[in-house]
Amino acid sequence: MSTAAVVTGLGITAPNGLGTEDFWKATLAGESGIGPVTRFDATQYPSRIAGEVPGFVAEDHISSRLMPQTDHMTRLALTAAGWALQDAGIDPAEHAEYGIGVVTSASGGAVEFGQRELENLWSKGKEYVSAYQSFAWFYAVNTGQISIRHKLRGPSNVLLTEQAGGIDALGQARRCVRKGTPVMVSGGVDAAICPWGWVPQIAYGLMSTVNDPERAYLPFAADASGYVPGEGGAILVVEDAAAARGRGAARIYGEIAGYAATLDPAPGGARPPALGRAIANAVADAGLVPADIDVVFADASGVPALDRAEAAALAEVFGPGAVPVTAPKAGTGRLLAGGAALDTATALLSLRDGVIPPTAQVAAADPEHRIDLVTGDAREAPLRNALVVARGHGGFNAALVVRRAA
């Protein structure tokens, strides 16, 4: 029997709530944090809507020493990580020197910081480029800054699987726990609401150009038109279950019971799409059968063809309409490398309270998808196992099963 990896702490920075309880309250009420872009002047771009974290005053959370060397993304990540450790009741100084590691997900790195320094380079000259650009933009920067701030010297990594990364990071955290690191700080926080973060997403052609915050991102709806990007995410403290009980952890949100990742075939490839296999493998990895899953937190692309593919994968594993499906991210936008981590945190809160949050803004699923999409009001239900699904551009699929603490 492998060591069980459980989640003992959460830290959330999301467009519809700064802090776990604000986020959870808004999410249960189906409140959206999506609105016009304010972080940069988006008026010249075809997509002008985003989910921005409200009320975040960086100086309230980040020391003056760290301010010049951190991007908005890293400041959000450091804030979430501090909250997660606090929530878990962990003081790293009381743990073994190599007993706590960090693994987070990233997408493009700190593009807002990077863009500013590139602008300094070409408009003013190299003397004006921050020395901190050397690492502040880097994919591993959230992992590194969390590690340095809290003196966490255990195994540390960063994973880039685009928007599937939050789950892959948690899968890696579980692996590290099983290999003997008692505590892992994991998850993902991202923020790319700047021209450099915007343009590549426009090029993919999947962003919504419906510039109405209430209609731009409607996953599984008949009038779905693509997705809206958001910023934020979640950091989770993943811990060896025995170690957590041994130190008298205040709460155990749930167990990371099953994890699997697959890659889709290249365009035109002969293999079938692999999302269903990731879902089935994660359920099997948890020692469960599909009927044991009580709720699915969908990837919920919002791109009609991708919504159809996910609905088909769910039908392939569970049967049509056989399991409640929800997509609270319809109220946050897609948080890039932070999205799947936030969905996992949301699933754990769902298990804790026995309630499925609705898919914000969506009135009803397109009947063609044949899924039981939770819309309108939150749905109370006895919940034991939740499945989280995530996909990343480029063929990444990942699925995670979280189980309520016994």
Added chain:
Amino acid sequence: MTTQITVTLADLTRMLRESAGEEEGVDLDGDVLNTTFIDLGYDSLALLQVIGLIQREYGITIPDDAVADAETPGALLALVNASGATTD
């Protein structure tokens, strides 16, 4: 008319705060002239950052070795003020 530039400790601490922040528990307004940058909470990147700012503000060139050679604010100021920097 050309004037010799003198960078003071007050100038330096202002630029340190601006470019690299201030470590908690450190008082840059205290007697820090001969305290090492390490003890003040600044690493080599912080020094690189502040040296960049000094160069831009005063239009002078400071050799790259300064980051390694100047271990204290006093040593850095001596190096900067000995660079013969002038302004028009």
